[in-house]
Amino acid sequence: MYVDNDSVAVAHSREILNGNDRAMAIRADLRDPASVLDDPEVNRLLLLGLGEPMAVLMSAVLHFVPDDDEAAALVAAYRDAMPSGSYLVLSHASDRVTQANRVGPAADQYSRTVAPMKLRSLEEVTGLLDGFEILDPGVVYCSQWRPDPEDGPVPADPLPTACALARKR
Ligand SMILES: C[S@@+](CC[C@H](N)C(=O)[O-])C[C@H]1O[C@@H](n2cnc3c(N)ncnc32)[C@H](O)[C@@H]1O
Structure with missing residues (x-):
């Protein structure tokens, strides 16, 4: 769906x-x-x-809810509708600044054209996951999500995105 x-x-x-x-x-x-x-x-x-466990993907969308309390309350509302053992996959535009990073202008463009958006740090994204067990490797940038051993050093991400896999307790 x-x-x-x-x-x-x-x-x-x-x-x-x-x-x-x-x-x-x-x-x-x-x-x-x-x-x-x-x-x-x-x-x-x-x-x-x-009552069957399910997976909910909130993919690249929660940054369009700028208010932190509202974003946390929304995640909690969907969490409450999910049976225990369900999974939440979250990706969220992050505020990480790197040399190669175009995230500031991209966020401005989105805010002007789609909806006001808020970049969040890994800690702020973690704060949205109340009531969930965050699974390995934790809340990380997508480029750090289980890289293959042969990938070598993770390159700077042009559009840094935080992501997490979590299970409802
Ligand atoms: C970056 S796209 C991600 C699309 C999709 N989730 C994916 O991962 O491929 C963000 C989408 O979120 C939608 N969106 C923004 N605010 C929303 C809201 N309040 N409710 C539902 N969808 C929203 C936009 O219309 C846009 O299609």
């Missing part, structure tokens, strides 16, 4: 998923958990309420 508040993103997703009855996209606002969790298609597809 893909959720996005942009009608164009949802239309394209539906086009891609046309004919697939095991996946679909809805238009809804992440900041209104009830509109997502009470959606009939979400309930039909995810069989919410059966």
Whole structure:
């Protein structure tokens, strides 16, 4: 189930998923958990309420919730709807500054065109994961997510993104 508040993103997703009855996209606002969790298609597809563990991916979206308390409350609202043993995959634009980094201008551009966004540090992203057990290798930059041994030193990330895999206790 893909959720996005942009009608164009949802239309394209539906086009891609046309004919697939095991996946679909809805238009809804992440900041209104009830509109997502009470959606009939979400309930039909995810069989919410059966108590089976699931995986929720909040991929490159929470930085569009600039207020820290609101972001934490949202993660908690979705967490409360997830059965124990479910997984949360999180990726989040980070404030890490490197020489190769274009994150400042990219964030400004997003804030002007998509929605106000907030870059968060690894510690701030960790703070969003209350009630979850953070699994190895912890909250790290995506480029440091289990690199293969032959990858050598991890190169500077042009758009540093924090990521984490966590399990609901
Ligand atoms: C960087 S894209 C990531 C898309 C997708 N999650 C992925 O990882 O491929 C960010 C998406 O978040 C959507 N978005 C921004 N604010 C949102 C909100 N409040 N509720 C739902 N979607 C939102 C945007 O429309 C955009 O499609």
